[in-house]
Amino acid sequence: MKYVWIFLTGIAGGLLGGMGMGGGTLLIPALTLFFGLDQSLSQAINLVAFIPMATGAIIVHAKNKLIKTEGLIPIAACALAVSVGASFLEQIVNGVLQKKIFGIFLCLLALYQFFTLQKGGNSTENAKFAKKKKPHGKRNCL
Amino acid sequence: MSKQKKPFIPYIFGAVIGFINGFFGGGGGMVAVPLLEKAYSYKEKNAHATSIAIILPVSVVSAIVYLVGTDIKWDVLGACSAGVFAGGLLGAVLLKKSNNALIGYLFCLVMAVAGVKMIF
Numbered sequence: 405m406k407y408v409w410i411f412l413t414g415i416a417g418g419l420l421g422g423m424g425m426g427g428g429t430l431l432i433p434a435l436t437l438f439f440g441l442d443q444s445l446s447q448a449i450n451l452v453a454f455i456p457m458a459t460g461a462i463i464v465h466a467k468n469k470l471i472k473t474e475g476l477i478p479i480a481a482c483a484l485a486v487s488v489g490a491s492f493l494e495q496i497v498n499g500v501l502q503k504k505i506f507g508i509f510l511c512l513l514a515l516y517q518f519f520t521l522q523k524g525g526n527s528t529e530n531a532k533f534a535k536k537k538k539p540h541g542k543r544n545c546l
Numbered sequence: 547m548s549k550q551k552k553p554f555i556p557y558i559f560g561a562v563i564g565f566i567n568g569f570f571g572g573g574g575g576m577v578a579v580p581l582l583e584k585a586y587s588y589k590e591k592n593a594h595a596t597s598i599a600i601i602l603p604v605s606v607v608s609a610i611v612y613l614v615g616t617d618i619k620w621d622v623l624g625a626c627s628a629g630v631f632a633g634g635l636l637g638a639v640l641l642k643k644s645n646n647a648l649i650g651y652l653f654c655l656v657m658a659v660a661g662v663k664m665i666f
Contacts, residue, residue: 407621407622407625410622410625410626410629411625411626411628411629412629413626413629414625414626414627414628414629414630414631414632414633415629415630415632415633415636416629416633417626417629417630417633418629418630418631418632418633418634418635418636418637419633419634419636419637419640420633420637420653421630421633421634421637422633422634422635422636422637422638422639422640423637423638423640423649426572426573426575426576427630427633427634427637428571428572428573429572429573429576429657430653430656430657430660431572431626431630432570432571432572433660433661433663433664434660435622435626436664437660437663437664439622441619441622442616442617444571444612444615444616445616445617445618445619445622446571447570447571447572447612448571448609448612448613448616448618448623449622449623449626449627450571450572451571451572451605451608451609451612452609452613452623452627453623453626453627453629453630453631454572454601454602454605454630455602455605455606455609456627456631457630457631457634457635458598458601458602458605459602461595461598462595462598462599462602465594465595465598465599468595470591470592470594470595470596471592471595471596471599472586472588472592472595472596474586475556475559475582475585475586476596476599476600478556478557478560479556479557479559479560479563479578479600480560480599480600480603480604481560482556482557482558482559482560482561482564483560483561483563483564483567483574483600483601483604484560484564484603484604484607485560485564486560486561486564486565486568487564487565487567487568487574487604487607487608488568488607488608488611489565489568490564490565490566490567490568490569490608491568491569491607491608491611491612492611492615493568493569494568494569494570494571494612495611495612495615495616503664504664504665506570506664507660507661507662507663507664507665507666508661508665509566509570509573509661510657510658510660510661510664511657511658511661511662511665513573513576513657513661514654514655514657514658514661515658516576517650517653517654517657518651518654520580521647521650521651521654
């Protein structure tokens with residue numbers, strides 16, 4: 405029965421990720437808070453779970469020629485190098501402190517997402533909520 | 547056209563993305579997408595696609611470090627990964643049909659609540 409709930413939690417995380425909202429940022433706390441998993445384990449699960457979906461997405465995006473190369477190599481190379489160190493650092497920090505730091509990170513992300521939505525744009529853009537500028541010189545004078 | 551004038555900018559971006567994704571086990575994409583849009587004037591779809599191209603190898607490398615250093619519950623990992631894959635497919639279908647801003651605000655609220663719960 406536990407596996408059913410974990411599967412459903414994975415679906416929720418994947419759903420948000422598939423909609424471009426960073427599902428991992430909710431999957432990780434869900435696994436830690438609801439299932440009592442170790443923070444490192446929750447993060448590891450999120451990383452591993454992302455790989456098959458991202459691989460499929462990359463194939464589709466590459467076919468549709470959506471991947472651009474400007475800046476890609478230096479960004480990816482540096483990200484790879486730093487991520488190794490950051491992952492090892494996480495292994496050292498771990499535990500309760502890691503959980504609290506992750507909590508702060510979530511709150512900052514929530515604030516960032518909120519202000520981005522207020523401006524009416526970003527990856528989850530909805531045209532209805534975007535502020536539209538009125539065209540000049542088109543006042544209706546009755 | 548890129549507005550970048552300083553050659554070390556992509557390395558700083560990469561460092562930030564890599565650190566976040568490695569230390570928090572995710573979230574790198576949420577930083578990568580706006581960085582690519584603003585600094586390289588990528589269109590939204592290109593930013594999303596390119597961010598996955600950056601985050602995927604980063605996640606693979608981080609996952610290896612985590613798997614070696616963490617006591618992994620393989621049954622939980624398997625069940626969750628299967629769910630994430632299924633949810634991801636569904637999410638991609640729903641992307642075009644839903645009120646994304648409403649879901650976005652709800653996402654903010656849930657993130658904030660989860661964040662506070664984790665801090666305290």
